[in-house]
Each structure stands twice: as structure tokens, then as C-alpha cells.
Amino acid sequence: MxxxxxxxxxxxxxxxxxxxxxxxxxxxxxxxxxxxxxxxxxxxxxxxxxxxxxxxxxxxxxxxxxxxxxxxxxxxxxxxxxxxxxxxxxxxxxxxxxxxxxxxxxxxxxxxxxxxxxxxxxxxxxxxxxxxxxxxxxxxxxxxxxxxxxxxxxxxxxxxxGPNTAHLNQKPENPFSPGDRVVKSGDDDASVAVVVEVLPPEKNTTAYGQEMDGEAVNVAFPNMLDEGPGNWREIHPAKLASYCDDQDIKLYTYKHTNLELAENPFTPGDYVIKPDYDDPDLAMVVEVNDEGDNRDIAVAFLHHIEEESGGQMYVPPAKLRSHCDECGVKSYSYESAELSFEHQY
Missing domain, CATH: 3.40.91 (Restriction Endonuclease)
Structure with missing residues (x-):
């Protein structure tokens, strides 16, 4: 058994x-x-x-x-x-x-x-x-x-x-799971992507017309996910493949060895907290500074956004910065290492 x-x-x-x-x-x-x-x-x-x-x-x-x-x-x-x-x-x-x-x-x-x-x-x-x-x-x-x-x-x-075979153990070597934030290895200017699905290692997957030698990962980019009809950050990662398939959101296939976990995984619209506070307030990332500034993440606290938005329930992540400026919502800057995700699914 x-x-x-x-x-x-x-x-x-x-x-x-x-x-x-x-x-x-x-x-x-x-x-x-x-x-x-x-x-x-x-x-x-x-x-x-x-x-x-x-x-x-x-x-x-x-x-x-x-x-x-x-x-x-x-x-x-x-x-x-x-x-x-x-x-x-x-x-x-x-x-x-x-x-x-x-x-x-x-x-x-x-x-x-x-x-x-x-x-x-x-x-x-x-x-x-x-x-x-x-x-x-x-x-x-x-x-x-x-x-x-x-x-x-x-x-x-x-x-x-079947045929006489030894213990095979053909489990995936892939280290990634749906929801992981990844970037292309060796690319200093790579955009952060979201792992949507990890394909079984036996699948013969092709990318750009070439058969892939290795285990494949399908990813989507946050800006494309943001264009979907729902707030994908409130969807459990296990359902992201279903959501993308339903909404025809384009996926990109990578060999798993060509990806690595993102050092700075945050993008506008992410829900975050500062975990070293005893009772941290929920915040949203409104801007990511790619210019190398140590305090590279700007956030606004969710209760401030809700108070100043006049009942507007959802603001597209690409418009969060301008929305906060127009409504007088103050933002605060932190180093990415100071923040952690506070998922809402």
C-alpha cells in the first residue's frame, strides 16, 4: 500500500x-x-x-x-x-x-x-x-x-x-510552483513573470518551433494578467491555469533551467505587508523603481486608498500611481526585502 x-x-x-x-x-x-x-x-x-x-x-x-x-x-x-x-x-x-x-x-x-x-x-x-x-x-x-x-x-x-524495469522515479525536477515570481536567468533587465503551470516532464513541448530539451514552465506577465476581467491576485495559484485558459491570456513557455526566482518579485497591484510590524496594515504596491534605488517599492495602505477613492472598488494596477496622486493618497517607500506578500485568495 x-x-x-x-x-x-x-x-x-x-x-x-x-x-x-x-x-x-x-x-x-x-x-x-x-x-x-x-x-x-x-x-x-x-x-x-x-x-x-x-x-x-x-x-x-x-x-x-x-x-x-x-x-x-x-x-x-x-x-x-x-x-x-x-x-x-x-x-x-x-x-x-x-x-x-x-x-x-x-x-x-x-x-x-x-x-x-x-x-x-x-x-x-x-x-x-x-x-x-x-x-x-x-x-x-x-x-x-x-x-x-x-x-x-x-x-x-x-x-x-509490463516490461521488467528497475525503480524509475520519474518525478519532475522542476523546482517551481504556480504563483512563483520568476525572471529569465542571466538577464539583468528581465521582467518579472508569474508561473501559471508546470508541465509534466514527459510532455514534448515546443517553443519557437523547436522541441524543448527539458521540463517546461508556462508563465504569464503581470501586465497581461492585469488586463483580464478579474483581479487575478485574488485567485488561488492552483486556479491560474484555469483563469488564463478561460480568458485566453497568452502564456510563454520556458525551459525550467532558464528561469530563476525573482530577487525583487513585486509588481504594481500586489498586496503586501511589512512583516516586522506587530500588526501590519495591508498595503498595495503602486510603483516599482527600476533605477537601482534602495527604497525601490512604493506602497499605499489599502484603507487609505478605499477611504479616498469614493467607493471605487478596483483600480487597474497600471493606474494606481496616478490614482493615488489624484486622490491625495500618500505613498511610502521601502526596500523590497522589507516587504512580503499578503495574499488575498
Whole structure:
């Protein structure tokens, strides 16, 4: 058995995809998505990457509705459906067949009540399940009241269905996550970009007509995100790929080794605080000085902006400086190292 612990990004994507899908029972759809994420991690650790395919990878990464597919994964040519449940009785052979009679293999994943951990219990061929049910009906009669048969072969036996391979561990080497602020390595005048999505390492990605040798990262630039219909800074980073896809915001693809975390990550419109204060007020960046001044970030406190804006709820980041000047909102200058993000999602 294998334990999978979803992080905040996984949970947000699993839930938002269920919302976008329009599922009648979002809780069931969300936990089903987490089960698929768990099995994807197992595949990445133990199975040759060129011999399995996750049908819903892009849909969950971008929180888009899934295109119809009768199964979740294809592994070594077998159609595999992932069944996730808190109720272990769902993994009795007859119960599995009632819901999933047509797939080649069923993978069983159990989850805790609060969905903070999932356990890959095992897998079984559908044909074997049918045989077990038939045998039980013919010879076993009623099962003991306190002892029910659950179907499960050990997860590590799944690789026996394919070629003999060593432990592969094909996890991404990419160090970035959605929401990270990055710049192009070696460019002293590079603009700050926002990581929107990290592509799986097996994706054959092209950039400028050339196939990319390495793991790809899609980024968007804040000024382009600012032109969208919503305040993207109030969207969880896990949903940025969905937002950009919905709004046709252009993404730029980089090899991950060509990027580095931005030393000064702030851009106009960011929510920030000065963390060394005991009870810091929320502020917004109104200007970034690129001329090398030590006090390179100008901010205005949010309550001052709201008080002086006459009820105007949102000011485009590009107009924050002029808006504050026109309304008499005082700004204050700080070094970028003195400030930290105070996210509003």
C-alpha cells in the first residue's frame, strides 16, 4: 500500500475542477480527482513514463471539464479506472463490478474523512473480480457477518504487467510552483513573470518551433494578467491555469533551467505587508523603481486608498500611481526585502 498526501495545490485543483465540471456531487468528484492524482504519483514513481497515460491530466491541471473517457488511465495498454471511497465496503468485488464492469483493471484508493491523506490499497483485474463473484455465489453462500472479502492485489505488482524495469522515479525536477515570481536567468533587465503551470516532464513541448530539451514552465506577465476581467491576485495559484485558459491570456513557455526566482518579485497591484510590524496594515504596491534605488517599492495602505477613492472598488494596477496622486493618497517607500506578500485568495 502507498500513502499519498495531497498538498494545497492538489486540493484546490481537485475541488475547482469539480466545480467547473458541474458535478452533481462535488464532494464525490473532488475526492475522485484526488484519487487520480494519487495514482498518477504512483505511476510516476514506479512505471515507465512512456507506457502510461493519464486521460484527465490537462483537465485537472487547468481545472477544465473532462472530455468523455470511459476510464482514467491507460497503463501497458490496459484500461484502468481509479475508484476512491471512504467506505471500504465499496471495494467488495460485487460492489466494484456494479459500478465499473467494463474496465480492464480497477485501482482502489481509500481516503480519510478530512481528505488529508489517501491510501492506494491495491488493484484487481475486472475478469478476476467477475470470477470471484461467481465463485462466491456458487460455493461460498453468505459471507461471515463480521468478515467480508475485499478485492486487492498489491500495488507494486502492477509493474509486472509490463516490461521488467528497475525503480524509475520519474518525478519532475522542476523546482517551481504556480504563483512563483520568476525572471529569465542571466538577464539583468528581465521582467518579472508569474508561473501559471508546470508541465509534466514527459510532455514534448515546443517553443519557437523547436522541441524543448527539458521540463517546461508556462508563465504569464503581470501586465497581461492585469488586463483580464478579474483581479487575478485574488485567485488561488492552483486556479491560474484555469483563469488564463478561460480568458485566453497568452502564456510563454520556458525551459525550467532558464528561469530563476525573482530577487525583487513585486509588481504594481500586489498586496503586501511589512512583516516586522506587530500588526501590519495591508498595503498595495503602486510603483516599482527600476533605477537601482534602495527604497525601490512604493506602497499605499489599502484603507487609505478605499477611504479616498469614493467607493471605487478596483483600480487597474497600471493606474494606481496616478490614482493615488489624484486622490491625495500618500505613498511610502521601502526596500523590497522589507516587504512580503499578503495574499488575498
Amino acid at each position: 502507498y500513502l499519498y498526501t495531497p498538498d494545497e495545490m492538489d486540493r484546490e485543483r481537485a475541488h475547482h475542477q469539480a466545480v467547473i465540471q458541474g458535478a452533481e456531487n462535488r464532494d464525490v468528484k473532488r475526492i475522485g480527482n484526488l484519487g487520480e492524482l494519487a495514482f498518477e504519483q504512483f505511476c510516476r514513481e514506479y512505471l515507465p513514463v512512456e507506457m502510461w497515460e493519464w486521460k484527465n491530466e490537462e483537465a485537472i491541471r487547468r481545472c477544465n471539464p473532462e472530455s468523455f473517457s470511459g476510464y482514467d488511465f491507460e497503463v501497458f495498454g490496459y484500461e484502468i479506472d481509479v475508484k476512491t471511497s471512504r467506505d471500504v465496503s465499496a471495494f467488495r468485488p460485487a460492489n466494484i463490478l456494479e459500478n465499473d464492469p467494463d474496465d480492464d483493471i480497477i485501482v482502489m484508493v481509500w481516503h480519510r474523512d478530512n481528505e488529508d491523506a489517501l491510501i492506494l490499497l491495491g488493484w484487481e483485474r475486472t475478469e478476476t473480480l467477475k470470477s470471484k463473484v461467481k465463485t462466491q455465489e456458487a460455493y461460498s453462500g453468505e459471507e461471515p457477518e463480521k468478515l467480508a472479502h475485499l478485492a486487492a492485489r498489491p500495488m507494486n505488482e502492477l509493474h509486472d504487467l
